[in-house]
Amino acid sequence: MVRIGYTGLSVVCVGHVYCARHIYDNVQRHLTDKGVDVQTRQQLLRLLQTCCETQTADTSAASDDAAQQLLEYVRLYTPDHADYIVKHVLPKVHNNKTVR
Secondary structure, eight states, X not given: OOOOSSSSOOEEETTEEEOXXXXXXXXXXXXXXXXXXXXXXXXXXXXXXXXXXXXXXXXXXXXXXXXXXXXXXXXXXXXGGHHHIIIIIHHHHHHOOOOO
């Protein structure tokens, strides 16, 4: 089992270790730099955290629902950042399966 980072949410994925905390921090930094308002940013980050927390092998339906909610929110409130979330964030979150 591989665990690194702040929260122990790290996982092995295609030869890479992605820490959920680092994904979260990178998205937060990106949204802040792009000027997304605080309330929208906080809600988006809460949805992202839910995606990261539901990424286990036995909860694929829950993780799909969480990712769908995140995408719906991004497309509704921050459509300019949907491409970033779809191309850079969700692939890492999707491929992260907790090693237990």
